[in-house]
Amino acid sequence: MNTKLYLGTRKGLIEAERSAAGWRVTRNSFLGVQVPMLLPDARDGMLYAAVEHGHFGTKFHASKDSGASWKELACPAFPPKPEDVPEVINFVNQQPIPWDVKKVWALEAGGAAGELWCGTLPGGLFHSLDGGTSWHLVESLWNDPGRAKWMGGGAEWPGIHTILVDPRNRHRLLIAVSCGGMWESTDNGASWTNIGAGIRAEYVPPEQVYDPGIQDAHRIAWSAVDPDTIWMQHHNGIFHSTDGGRNWREILNANPSNFGFAVAMHPHDPQTAWFVPGIKDEFRVACDGALCVMRTRNVGQTFEPLRDGLPQEHAYHLVYRHCLDVTRDGNTLAFGSTTGSVWISENGGDSWERLSADLPPVYCVRFG
Amino acid sequence: MPTVHFTANLASQTAAPICQVDGATVHEALHAVFTQHPVLRSYVLDDQGAVRQHVVVFVDGTAITDRRRLADAVRTDSEIFVMQALSGG
Numbered sequence: 001m002n003t004k005l006y007l008g009t010r011k012g013l014i015e016a017e018r019s020a021a022g023w024r025v026t027r028n029s030f031l032g033v034q035v036p037m038l039l040p041d042a043r044d045g046m047l048y049a050a051v052e053h054g055h056f057g058t059k060f061h062a063s064k065d066s067g068a069s070w071k072e073l074a075c076p077a078f079p080p081k082p083e084d085v086p087e088v089i090n091f092v093n094q095q096p097i098p099w100d101v102k103k104v105w106a107l108e109a110g111g112a113a114g115e116l117w118c119g120t121l122p123g124g125l126f127h128s129l130d131g132g133t134s135w136h137l138v139e140s141l142w143n144d145p146g147r148a149k150w151m152g153g154g155a156e157w158p159g160i161h162t163i164l165v166d167p168r169n170r171h172r173l174l175i176a177v178s179c180g181g182m183w184e185s186t187d188n189g190a191s192w193t194n195i196g197a198g199i200r201a202e203y204v205p206p207e208q209v210y211d212p213g214i215q216d217a218h219r220i221a222w223s224a225v226d227p228d229t230i231w232m233q234h235h236n237g238i239f240h241s242t243d244g245g246r247n248w249r250e251i252l253n254a255n256p257s258n259f260g261f262a263v264a265m266h267p268h269d270p271q272t273a274w275f276v277p278g279i280k281d282e283f284r285v286a287c288d289g290a291l292c293v294m295r296t297r298n299v300g301q302t303f304e305p306l307r308d309g310l311p312q313e314h315a316y317h318l319v320y321r322h323c324l325d326v327t328r329d330g331n332t333l334a335f336g337s338t339t340g341s342v343w344i345s346e347n348g349g350d351s352w353e354r355l356s357a358d359l360p361p362v363y364c365v366r367f368g
Numbered sequence: 369m370p371t372v373h374f375t376a377n378l379a380s381q382t383a384a385p386i387c388q389v390d391g392a393t394v395h396e397a398l399h400a401v402f403t404q405h406p407v408l409r410s411y412v413l414d415d416q417g418a419v420r421q422h423v424v425v426f427v428d429g430t431a432i433t434d435r436r437r438l439a440d441a442v443r444t445d446s447e448i449f450v451m452q453a454l455s456g457g
Contacts, residue, residue, distance in 0.1 A: 055422040055452040056378060056411040072382070072407065078415040100415040 004066065005334055005355075006047070007342060008035035008322075008364030013049050015067055016342070016355055023344050023355050029067055037322065039107040039116075040066075040368035047368065048116070048132060050075075050104030058101055060132055066368065076101055076118045076126035076135040090158075092151045097122045097158075108163040111170020119160025123150055123177055127189060138189045146180070146194050149213045153178030153235065161321055162220050166227050174245055179216040179235075182245055198248040202236040218261045219321040220245070226270040229299075233263040233275055233321070240300055254294065255303040256287045262324035262335065269330060272297045274349055276319040276335055277305075284318050291315040293324075293335065293349050309352035310343060317341060322364040336362030370397045370446040374408075377452055382407050384450075394425060395438035397448055412450055424453045 003018040012030040016023050034052040041048065047063040049070070060075040078099035087096035106119030114131040125138040141147070150158035158180050166172035171188040182196045196212035204214055216235035223229055232239040232248065238258045239248040251258070259280030266272035275294040279287050286292070290312040292305035311317075317337035324335040333349055336342040340359040343352040370391055374384035383405055391397030402409040414420050419435040426432070426449040432440040442448060 053381065053411070055420065056381065057414065057420055059381075059410070075410060077410065081416060098414075098416075 004040070004368035005342075005344070006038050006040055006067070006364075006366050006368055007336055007359065007362055008038045008049070008366075009336075009340075009360040009362050010034055011360035013038060013051075013067065014359060023353070025356055025359075027067060029063075029070060030061075034363070036363045037104045037107045038364055038366055039109065040366055041109050043109055043113070046131065048107060050107065052103060058104055060104070062132055073132040074134050076104065076120060076124070076128075076137075078124060078137060088148050090151065091148070093156070097147075102157065103155075103159065105159045105161045106163045106175075108165060110165055111167075115170075117163045117165065117173070119163055119175060121155055121159025121161075122157035123147065123160050123180060125160055125163075125175060125189065140190055141175075141183065141185075141192050144192055146213050149211075150177055150180030151214070153216045153218075162217070164220065164222055164227070167224050168227065174220065174222075174230075176217040176220045176232075178218065179214055181212045181215040182217055182220065182232075184245060195246050196248060197246060198250070199232070199234065199239055200237065200250060219263050221263045221265040221273065223265045223270040224267050229265075229270040231263045231265055231273045233260050235259075235281065238263075238275065238300070251300040253300070253303065256292065256294070256305055260294075260319070261321035262319050264324045264326045264333070266330045267326065267328050269297075271299050272330070272348075273300075274324065274326065274333060275303075276324055278318055286315045286317050289314050289316070291317050293333070293345075293352075295349050306345075306349045306352070308350060309345075309354070320363060323362050325365045325367050327367050332367070334365050334367065336365045338362065369444060370442045370448055372397055372401050372448045372450065374450045375452050378408075378411055378450065382411060384408055384411075391442060393438060394427060394432055394434075394440045394442060394448065397442055397446075398425075398438060398450075422453045424451050425449070426451065 005016040007014040012028045013035045015027045017026045037050040039048040049061050051059045061070045063070045081099040101120045103121040105121045116128040118126040126135045128135045162176035164174040173185045183192045199215045218233045220232045228244045230241045238251040241248045257277035260277045262276045264274045291310040292307045296303045326333045334344045338361045341357045342355040345352045369388040372387045378384045387401045389400035
């Protein structure tokens with residue numbers, strides 16, 4: 001059973017540990033500084049953290065001792081923009097999209113030793129083959145003409161928030177962009193295809209509703225045992241794919257809501273997935289003031305709201321896309337909210353205990 | 369030689385000592401500092417070499433005007449201060 005939980009928050013990286021007495025908060029790092037993304041790397045025990053200073057930009061740190069000490073490494077950065085390369089204009093605000101990392105928004109281990117993938121806001125994908133000692137921009141995606149259709153999803157610039165590396169084939173990647181849909185590479189990032197037939201957007205003119213290049217996939221998740229089965233929590237719905245993300249069907253019977261940001265899939269049971277629903281879209285709080293996690297155990301035929309241990313009156317929690325995680329055995333889950341609460345379940349979501357209600361806004365939740 | 373000072377809040381994140389360096393412009397002076405302390409560069413400048421949005425650079429009490437190329441002139445006895453702007457963070 002995993003016994004460490006790492007929380008990226010508005011005021012630093014906060015750790016919790018499981019002992020015989022239960023879970024408790026044990027330590028903080030980078031106090032006062034945003035930690036929008038972190039990665040406990042199961043391959044070698046390294047812990048990586050993106051650290052975002054309000055004045056001094058985003059930095060990248062690594063720890064060999066589970067957060068006891070840290071070393072600053074190179075941070076993903078855009079190369080100098082060549083003068084002869086035209087700007088890509090964000091059509092929403094008619095401003096050029098900057099060649100400047102504003103936020104690290106995705107961080108995942110690749111298939112090779114020391115290989116890391118990093119997604120940023122604005123929407124750059126960066127690749128490291130040496131454990132974050134150096135990075136390079138994946139220019140094939142950055143230069144794709146389709147990027148001109150991307151738009152910010154709740155942010156000033158569009159960004160890459162999800163990276164999935166196929167456990168069967170490390171050269172196959174899926175990324176998700178808010179708002180720029182889903183992109184697949186089968187050659188380790190050398191070329192990309194925008195996929196996602198059947199995904200529907202409510203926020204564009206009618207002729208663009210099914211355009212895969214503008215979809216706001218809040219988060220996608222697959223099961224390690226069946227990467228062809230993918231769930232998507234989208235801005236205006238929940239979608240499911242059984243062919244690796246090429247085709248999707250909309251799930252219309254979510255209970256209590258099809259709005260949210262986070263989704264997690266059971267590592268061994270592709271029929272089971274969890275969501276954290278809220279009221280769409282201008283409200284973004286728990287439905288009816290009653291917080292729940294929503295689970296399906298039959299590929300979306302039915303959904304059950306899981307409420308045991310969660311506040312059911314005047315609860316205004318919102319759970320961001322990176323704030324729900326499940327352990328490798330599929331039994332222990334944790335999620336954290338914008339109002340600084342974190343809950344943990346050790347029975348697949350049937351019941352929950354609050355770790356703390358006194359934390360900063362939570363941006364990222366990951367078991368170590 | 370111009371003298372470059374950094375806000376104490378920056379010095380708490382990475383090495384940012386007071387430096388005396390050669391340079392006729394802010395660009396030359398700062399890059400002389402970054403040659404000695406390369407990690408410091410990305411704390412002050414963005415990926416394209418412009419002054420970060422929420423950082424302010426003063427030369428002899430006046431904020432620089434060229435935040436993209438850092439072409440503002442400095443004298444041999446100038447005092448350059450790299451501060452955090454209260455617009456951010």
